[in-house]
Amino acid sequence: MFTKKVFISSLSIMFALSGISVVQAQNTGEQKTNSDISELLTLDENNSEFLKTLMKDGYAELGRYKVEKIKDNVYHWDEGTKKLPGGATDENGAMNNPSSMYFVLSEDGVVLVDLGNGSQNEEDIQNAKTIVESMTGDKHLSIIITHSHGDHTGFGRSKEVFSNVTVDNVYVSDADYDVAFEAISQFDGKITKVHSGETVDIYGAPYEFNVVNAHTEGSLMITDETHEALFTGDTFGSGFIWALFETNGGNPLAALDKGCSLARKILNNNPSLSILAGHRWQQFWEDNAQRPNEMSIQYFNDMAQVISGLLDGTTISNSYTAASWAPDAVELSSNGAKAKIDTLPKYIEAYKKAVNQMQEAYVYSGSDQLSIESANAAAAPTFVVYPDGNMSDEEAEKYIEASGIKEIVNRSASKVYVARPANGVEFTSDDVQGFEAIVGKIGVSSNFKLIGIGNGATFINQNLASYMNFVSGLALVNPEKGMDVNVSVPTYLVTDNDEIVNTYVKANSATKTEDGYYVNPESHYEVVAVNKDTGLDAVSATKDAWEKVLKKFGRIGNYSDVYKETATWYSRPLISGNKEADQARKYQYFDSVDAIDNIDRYVNTQDLDNDGIDSLWYEYIPEQSKDAKEGSVPAVVLFHGNTNDPRTQYDTSGWAQIASEEGVILICPEWQGHTYQGYTYDPMTDDLNATADSDVITMLKLTEEKYPQIDQSRVYISGLSAGSMNTTNAGLSDSKYFAAAAGHSGPFGASELNKKAVAENKDKYDMPIIYFTGDGDEYCKGAFDTTESNGGLQVAQLYQELNDMEVTQLEDVLEADAYLYGVPWTKRYTIEPTAENIAKIDVGAMENAKGIEISMARIYGWGHWNYTPDAKLMWEFMSKYARDVNTGETIRLDKQTPETPTNPDQKPSDSNEPTKTPAKNDTVTSTTTNVKTGDSTQVMPLAVFACLSALAFILVVKKSKKNN
Numbered sequence: 001m002f003t004k005k006v007f008i009s010s011l012s013i014m015f016a017l018s019g020i021s022v023v024q025a026q027n028t029g030e031q032k033t034n035s036d037i038s039e040l041l042t043l044d045e046n047n048s049e050f051l052k053t054l055m056k057d058g059y060a061e062l063g064r065y066k067v068e069k070i071k072d073n074v075y076h077w078d079e080g081t082k083k084l085p086g087g088a089t090d091e092n093g094a095m096n097n098p099s100s101m102y103f104v105l106s107e108d109g110v111v112l113v114d115l116g117n118g119s120q121n122e123e124d125i126q127n128a129k130t131i132v133e134s135m136t137g138d139k140h141l142s143i144i145i146t147h148s149h150g151d152h153t154g155f156g157r158s159k160e161v162f163s164n165v166t167v168d169n170v171y172v173s174d175a176d177y178d179v180a181f182e183a184i185s186q187f188d189g190k191i192t193k194v195h196s197g198e199t200v201d202i203y204g205a206p207y208e209f210n211v212v213n214a215h216t217e218g219s220l221m222i223t224d225e226t227h228e229a230l231f232t233g234d235t236f237g238s239g240f241i242w243a244l245f246e247t248n249g250g251n252p253l254a255a256l257d258k259g260c261s262l263a264r265k266i267l268n269n270n271p272s273l274s275i276l277a278g279h280r281w282q283q284f285w286e287d288n289a290q291r292p293n294e295m296s297i298q299y300f301n302d303m304a305q306v307i308s309g310l311l312d313g314t315t316i317s318n319s320y321t322a323a324s325w326a327p328d329a330v331e332l333s334s335n336g337a338k339a340k341i342d343t344l345p346k347y348i349e350a351y352k353k354a355v356n357q358m359q360e361a362y363v364y365s366g367s368d369q370l371s372i373e374s375a376n377a378a379a380a381p382t383f384v385v386y387p388d389g390n391m392s393d394e395e396a397e398k399y400i401e402a403s404g405i406k407e408i409v410n411r412s413a414s415k416v417y418v419a420r421p422a423n424g425v426e427f428t429s430d431d432v433q434g435f436e437a438i439v440g441k442i443g444v445s446s447n448f449k450l451i452g453i454g455n456g457a458t459f460i461n462q463n464l465a466s467y468m469n470f471v472s473g474l475a476l477v478n479p480e481k482g483m484d485v486n487v488s489v490p491t492y493l494v495t496d497n498d499e500i501v502n503t504y505v506k507a508n509s510a511t512k513t514e515d516g517y518y519v520n521p522e523s524h525y526e527v528v529a530v531n532k533d534t535g536l537d538a539v540s541a542t543k544d545a546w547e548k549v550l551k552k553f554g555r556i557g558n559y560s561d562v563y564k565e566t567a568t569w570y571s572r573p574l575i576s577g578n579k580e581a582d583q584a585r586k587y588q589y590f591d592s593v594d595a596i597d598n599i600d601r602y603v604n605t606q607d608l609d610n611d612g613i614d615s616l617w618y619e620y621i622p623e624q625s626k627d628a629k630e631g632s633v634p635a636v637v638l639f640h641g642n643t644n645d646p647r648t649q650y651d652t653s654g655w656a657q658i659a660s661e662e663g664v665i666l667i668c669p670e671w672q673g674h675t676y677q678g679y680t681y682d683p684m685t686d687d688l689n690a691t692a693d694s695d696v697i698t699m700l701k702l703t704e705e706k707y708p709q710i711d712q713s714r715v716y717i718s719g720l721s722a723g724s725m726n727t728t729n730a731g732l733s734d735s736k737y738f739a740a741a742a743g744h745s746g747p748f749g750a751s752e753l754n755k756k757a758v759a760e761n762k763d764k765y766d767m768p769i770i771y772f773t774g775d776g777d778e779y780c781k782g783a784f785d786t787t788e789s790n791g792g793l794q795v796a797q798l799y800q801e802l803n804d805m806e807v808t809q810l811e812d813v814l815e816a817d818a819y820l821y822g823v824p825w826t827k828r829y830t831i832e833p834t835a836e837n838i839a840k841i842d843v844g845a846m847e848n849a850k851g852i853e854i855s856m857a858r859i860y861g862w863g864h865w866n867y868t869p870d871a872k873l874m875w876e877f878m879s880k881y882a883r884d885v886n887t888g889e890t891i892r893l894d895k896q897t898p899e900t901p902t903n904p905d906q907k908p909s910d911s912n913e914p915t916k917t918p919a920k921n922d923t924v925t926s927t928t929t930n931v932k933t934g935d936s937t938q939v940m941p942l943a944v945f946a947c948l949s950a951l952a953f954i955l956v957v958k959k960s961k962k963n964n
């Protein structure tokens with residue numbers, strides 16, 4: 001029971017983090033009987049042999065046709081049989097594409113949904129006539145046409161089929177009437193045009209008609225709650241939709257997207273509705289690898305995913321050849337999604353353009369250009385520009401091109417918004433609303449830059465001061481005097497007005513360090529750069545602002561003292577709508593990777609397991625480590641969060657700075673598989689590294705071979721959220737490859753595989769591990785308690801057992817320790833906030849006889865995301881450890897008595913030894929680098945690292961010798 005609970009909660013975390021809402025139909029367990037809804041009706045068996053069979057078996061064939069019972073009072077008429085089903089080829093070699101029609105029986109009459117392909121063949125017509133007459137009996141018939149296409153109106157051309165039944169009404173959408181009329185003209189005078197949103201009572205049952213104009217202009221989705229049916233015709237297809245026609249003003253995909261939302265809403269309200277589509281054979285077709293089977297709400301979720309993926313490049317596009325009249329057609333699909341969309345490139349472009357379009361701004365988006373070569377992912381800079389009064393789209397286009405913004409946006413797969421004044425002339429206080437509309441489209445994890453020029457700068461200066469707390473870089477070119485600014489904001493100014501300069505200098509608690517440059521002595525993030533050349537043009541000023549301020553910092557809002565419920569998730573909008581909370585919320589600065597210039601990135605794709613599919617990973621090689629001596633450079637494998645990008649941990653975790661300063665090599669695997677520009681990379685693990693030797697290890701070994709400077713005794717692992725789960729798991733299952741581990745926004749608890757790995761490895765290896773978790777984290781905050789289901793306690797128990805420590809029993813847990821998972825830590829300390837770090841952190845730790853620690857930290861007010869100052873704390877923890885690559889023993893570097901090697905330059909005799917030279921190259925260089933940055937406070941701890949690192953080599957070399 002206990003294990004199951006944890007398993008389920010892990011799963012829900014996985015889904016919750018995926019950003020895709022997983023909607024499950026609610027099964028109340030209580031099946032409604034049809035007598036509750038409408039009486040179960042029987043057909044008169046004596047009418048025909050066909051009907052006798054249908055009543056007996058729920059299935060009957062007649063010539064080329066079959067009829068089957070779907071549910072009480074609902075029958076499916078298919079233009080295919082068992083012998084010649086959909087997708088099979090007939091005697092002429094043509095593929096059978098039968099349409100589906102449905103009979104709905106009511107006390108007062110029968111509804112027939114659609115009229116199929118029809119037939120010219122006399123035998124077929126007689127059989128169709130028998131079916132219609134049998135199903136209608138002595139009642140009247142009404143017909144609903146889902147859409148105008150010939151394969152759904154065909155029998156309308158046969159008067160014979162309906163010659164003996166009374167047809168009351170034929171319903172067709174207003175928009176499809178003209179095209180459909182020719183086929184159904186025999187019913188002229190009985191045709192009722194329906195409109196979207198209209199509900200019509202047919203034989204005592206309400207039918208709600210909704211138009212989704214993606215397949216035809218008037219394609220219907222019809223809700224019949226009485227008979228628990230949702231008739232969709234080809235409105236959403238039956239596994240794939242043909243959105244190949246000029247509907248919705250040339251934007252069928254927008255209509256489809258809207259229709260999917262409506263369908264989901266309808267199905268959420270009525271989970272018992274069966275989706276009865278226009279070609280049922282397609283959803284059961286054996287040759288269709290992604291058969292949706294009985295379609296459910298998931299089909300619409302999947303279709304929505306295919307559409308939304310067009311905006312971030314995760315949708316797969318292949319050429320589509322089934323429609324010979326549309327040679328440039330493409331088929332859109334998405335990893336794991338069952339629904340496909342066949343459409344034309346011009347409709348994709350129209351959709352993307354319309355999504356980005358807004359009245360308040362000209363929008364240029366590079367987000368669909370996200371590829372494995374893009375510069376960054378989660379922390380990509382997004383720009384909002386207020387120009388000097390109204391700017392035409394052509395002028396805006398020209399400005400972003402010339403200023404370099406377009407290039408940055410393209411390489412970062414982000415966006416730029418050039419605002420338009422509400423009055424069409426210049427910006428006034430009326431444009432604050434427009435600012436909120438623009439910002440409402442931008443998520444917190446974005447790296448938000450605000451630029452104002454002339455009138456635009458004045459508008460910002462006079463109206464937006466209270467929004468500065470989420471701006472990571474502000475540039476004002478020739479603003480007029482404005483409001484007081486009460487929060488810090490990294491600022492670039494073109495002005496000769498000292499009063500304006502002083503406002504921002506004061507807001508940043510900055511002091512002058514050189515002419516035109518001010519910095520807060522306690523925070524390198526809080527800067528003001530001033531250019532007094534007021535004649536500078538907008539393009540040159542923008543370029544200068546990027547170099548001097550804008551590229552340097554990001555700012556993530558994940559912290560709130562006053563509004564904890566919104567402090568839990570990074571993707572919530574910058575403006576929550578609660579003014580007090582929005583202005584009080586704290587935002588954490590981080591160093592933007594755009595300003596790092598001493599790290600080379602390598603993108604790797606390789607098939608690691610010989611299944612024909614490449615895996616993807618990134619290597620980040622700092623300058624200091626490039627030509628470093630063999631076995632001298634530590635490396636850290638960074639696991640991203642669920643469905644995140646492999647670059648995210650480099651961009652947003654703070655590890656980029658550690659690498660830049662310390663010369664550590666970073667390896668960022670796409671462990672989960674992810675689609676970029678249509679190619680889906682192979683996941684490196686199926687179980688988040690809970691079992692040993694996944695493709696992550698294959699990748700690591702390849703990387704170690706490629707970079708002999710990597711010190712294999714100092715390879716570490718770290719990760720965020722689902723990446724934290726990978727870290728927990730690999731720390732137990734792959735202990736021998738890693739010297740220490742650090743998780744962020746986890747621990748999540750113990751699995752059976754974890755316990756198995758502990759049992760296998762506890763006599764062989766130890767593993768030091770540390771976790772950092774926010775107590776505003778919606779997935780983890782509940783774990784700060786003293787129950788056995790608390791994820792921290794469970795993970796502590798795993799690592800206590802692995803590390804040969806006393807395992808905490810539930811009865812030993814004290815209520816007073818709930819703030820740190822109830823674990824009886826033997827060492828506790830608190831890290832207070834500083835000008836650079838906004839959060840207080842409580843840390844608990846315990847260590848075994850050999851000095852191997854388990855540690856867990858609580859970040860007050862922080863949500864579910866990286867907190868960048870932690871990277872340094874993780875590194876301080878992890879770099880204390882090395883693992884003897886021969887014995888597997890963990891070495892506590894800082895607790896060793898310094899020993900002078902007899903001959904430090906002597907190489908071990910065995911040339912296969914991975915650690916050959918007691919090199920100090922990396923750490924010495926990093927000290928130099930640090931001095932270069934002018935940050936003198938960094939030099940001391942680095943010097944200590946240098947000593948420690950040197951010690952590590954001495955120790956490893958000694959150990960190796962002993963073993964030889």
Ligand SMILES: [Ca+2]
Nearest residue numbers: 608609613682
């Ligand atoms: Ca592969």
